Amino acid sequence: EDQVTQSPEALRLQEGESSSLNCSYTVSGLRGLFWYRQDPGKGPEFLFTLYSAGEEKEKERLKATLTKKESFLHITAPKPEDSATYLCAVQVGQGAQKLVFGQGTRLTINP
């Protein structure tokens, strides 16, 4: 069974304190790994797509990396506006789209 596990469940940091979120997966036929950010009461907002081991993507204070078994979302010098739930999802199957999501990491950045 396809499974995605995110850790930690919740993380509280001080402004400027860098850290990493983890997403580990066991799936058959990985097509891609996606990171989304979700604010309370809103839909997930797309951040990154990673397709193959060794790939890295960056956007402002965020950097996503991928290995054969897990992905990391590194947050450098975060600001309070980076507070959100970060969701990891893997695309599985042939052709038709189905995302399998992890439970998310709830990130809080204190000023």
Place this chain on the structure above:
Amino acid sequence: KAGVTQTPRYLIKTRGQQVTLSCSPISGHRSVSWYQQTPGQGLQFLFEYFSETQRNKGNFPGRFSGRQFSNSRSEMNVSTLELGDSALYLCASSYSGGPRETQYFGPGTRLLVL
């Protein structure tokens, strides 16, 4: 470019009723997927439509159904509502639903079943 829109944004129903939710994808996108989000189960895939055909379905009972129209707009229907159906229902669209395509999510419809 306008994003994915969903209506209504909030809905309150009672057990046993049925409900229809609507989703308009990003212009030019022809694949529409539906997800259910609850605090306990997280985000779970319901089904995906492309060119008015359901291509993939998640592990939900037959009370959950959907359809897609020729303009790619999609509706999702839940019949005989149960308390456990209370959730945020999210719609996502992509260009053709092909491998590696990014899905863009709407704001969701929050359904409360009393």
